[in-house]
Amino acid sequence: MSTVVIRGARPYGEDAVDIEVTDGVITGIGSDLEVGTDVEVVDATGLVALPGFVDLHTHLREPGREDTETIETGSRAAALGGYTAVFAMANTDPVADNAVVVEHVWRRGQEIGLVDVHPVGAVTVGLEGEKLAELGTMARSAARVRLFSDDGLCVADPLIMRRALEYTKALDAVIAQHAEEPRLTVGAQAHEGDLAARLGLAGWPAVAEEAIVARDCLLAKHVGARLHVCHVSTEGTADVLRWAKARGTRVSAEVTPHHLLLDDERLSTYDPVNKVNPPLRTAPDAKALRQALADGTVDCVATDHAPHASQDKDCEWSAARPGMLGLQTALSIVVATMVEPGLLDWRGVARVMSERPAEIAGLPDQGRPIAVGEPATITLVDPAARWTVRGAELASIAANTPYEGMELPGAVVATYLRGRLTARDGKATA
Numbered sequence: 001m002s003t004v005v006i007r008g009a010r011p012y013g014e015d016a017v018d019i020e021v022t023d024g025v026i027t028g029i030g031s032d033l034e035v036g037t038d039v040e041v042v043d044a045t046g047l048v049a050l051p052g053f054v055d056l057h058t059h060l061r062e063p064g065r066e067d068t069e070t071i072e073t074g075s076r077a078a079a080l081g082g083y084t085a086v087f088a089m090a091n092t093d094p095v096a097d098n099a100v101v102v103e104h105v106w107r108r109g110q111e112i113g114l115v116d117v118h119p120v121g122a123v124t125v126g127l128e129g130e131k132l133a134e135l136g137t138m139a140r141s142a143a144r145v146r147l148f149s150d151d152g153l154c155v156a157d158p159l160i161m162r163r164a165l166e167y168t169k170a171l172d173a174v175i176a177q178h179a180e181e182p183r184l185t186v187g188a189q190a191h192e193g194d195l196a197a198r199l200g201l202a203g204w205p206a207v208a209e210e211a212i213v214a215r216d217c218l219l220a221k222h223v224g225a226r227l228h229v230c231h232v233s234t235e236g237t238a239d240v241l242r243w244a245k246a247r248g249t250r251v252s253a254e255v256t257p258h259h260l261l262l263d264d265e266r267l268s269t270y271d272p273v274n275k276v277n278p279p280l281r282t283a284p285d286a287k288a289l290r291q292a293l294a295d296g297t298v299d300c301v302a303t304d305h306a307p308h309a310s311q312d313k314d315c316e317w318s319a320a321r322p323g324m325l326g327l328q329t330a331l332s333i334v335v336a337t338m339v340e341p342g343l344l345d346w347r348g349v350a351r352v353m354s355e356r357p358a359e360i361a362g363l364p365d366q367g368r369p370i371a372v373g374e375p376a377t378i379t380l381v382d383p384a385a386r387w388t389v390r391g392a393e394l395a396s397i398a399a400n401t402p403y404e405g406m407e408l409p410g411a412v413v414a415t416y417l418r419g420r421l422t423a424r425d426g427k428a429t430a
């Protein structure tokens with residue numbers, strides 16, 4: 001039996017307590033707990049204790065682009081960012097559209113042991129949008145896939161989407177849609193608006209996202225299936241979600257840290273570090289997304305952590321790949337955009353970064369209350385810390401962070417997965 005006492009932590013930012021952890025489970029919570037001589041005591045004075053974060057949207061690039069990220073380096077970035085579970089998107093090479101690939105990702109994640117790596121299965125074979133992948137085989141595999149997505153690409157054909165919703169309903173799974181009507185984004189490089197016009201970049205109109213979200217909400221309601229909307233980026237999408245939820249659609253949605261903080265003004269330098277899908281939108285969109293996250297219209301934060309090699313980013317705008325790192329900066333961006341302005345308290349942070357994503361993905365042992373008898377899957381946050389982002393110092397192999405040189409508030413100090421320390425003071429334990 002191994003026992004640790006986390007001393008003086010503030011669960012959800014509330015009163016300081018001691019948290020006793022024995023064999024991976026919380027066995028005591030109270031002030032000044034008795035501590036035996038063989039017990040390790042961790043000083044957590046002033047730190048906020050939250051349930052470990054769950055990321056529904058991560059790109060780990062293994063298999064296929066291990067020069068930019070691997071399950072191992074991505075697991076380190078996740079643990080350092082306070083995550084205890086991540087969902088690895090299917091747009092790898094080969095695509096995770098079959099049991100062999102998803103089982104590899106799941107097993108490799110467990111071998112490393114820093115974070116539960118849940119593979120997302122592709123909806124269509126090869127992400128080609130034409131033929132449904134074997135969803136049932138992936139669901140029944142050792143990886144027990146419950147989240148399916150062609151992310152990077154939209155399941156654009158409405159009949160394929162309808163069939164996919166029917167299958168996932170039967171499997172008690174959920175489709176995560178990258179909402180982008182491809183006919184409206186041919187050649188698109190930036191949010192369609194004044195700035196793109198001035199910069200001479202072909203536009204990616206908000207309606208390309210909103211039209212698919214509206215269509216899919218209607219389809220999900222018709223089928224009685226669940227739908228999850230990836231990286232919501234416009235005010236209009238938040239309006240559609242509000243309408244769909246009010247009429248009983250089983251829809252959930254995520255927003256990325258970068259769409260909460262950044263806007264298309266950043267594109268004026270033509271630095272491709274700001275290129276991402278969906279594109280950075282306007283400042284009023286970002287403001288509306290913060291409001292939608294605060295009021296629950298958007299359920300959770302997901303990083304869309306998207307590592308890219310320097311040769312795919314340090315090049316001309318049109319040739320650069322879209323995507324940004326996100327795992328190690330997410331908590332700080334949520335503090336800057338939601339906690340500091342008073343839009344969310346720490347209970348709210350637990351909701352959007354842990355509890356809701358765990359519920360959406362159906363993870364029984366993540367996003368749990370910090371209470372006796374619950375798994376000791378806990379993230380300790382220093383709310384007073386400030387730190388400066390340096391891409392080269394992040395655990396990812398790639399360094400494409402849009403926050404380079406920015407000083408951010410709030411820092412993850414330690415992460416525990418079922419009682420096991422996975423990161424502490426900026427170092428992953430494996």
Ligand SMILES: NC(=O)N[C@@H](CC(=O)O)C(=O)O
Pocket residue numbers: 059091151152153178275276277278304306307321322323324
């Ligand atoms: N977000 C991005 O800009 N890129 C993602 C794909 C995606 O999330 O659509 C990627 O895989 O690089």
Ligand SMILES: [Zn+2]
Pocket residue numbers: 151152153178230231277278
């Ligand atoms: Zn996407």
Ligand SMILES: [Zn+2]
Pocket residue numbers: 057059089151152304306
């Ligand atoms: Zn993505």
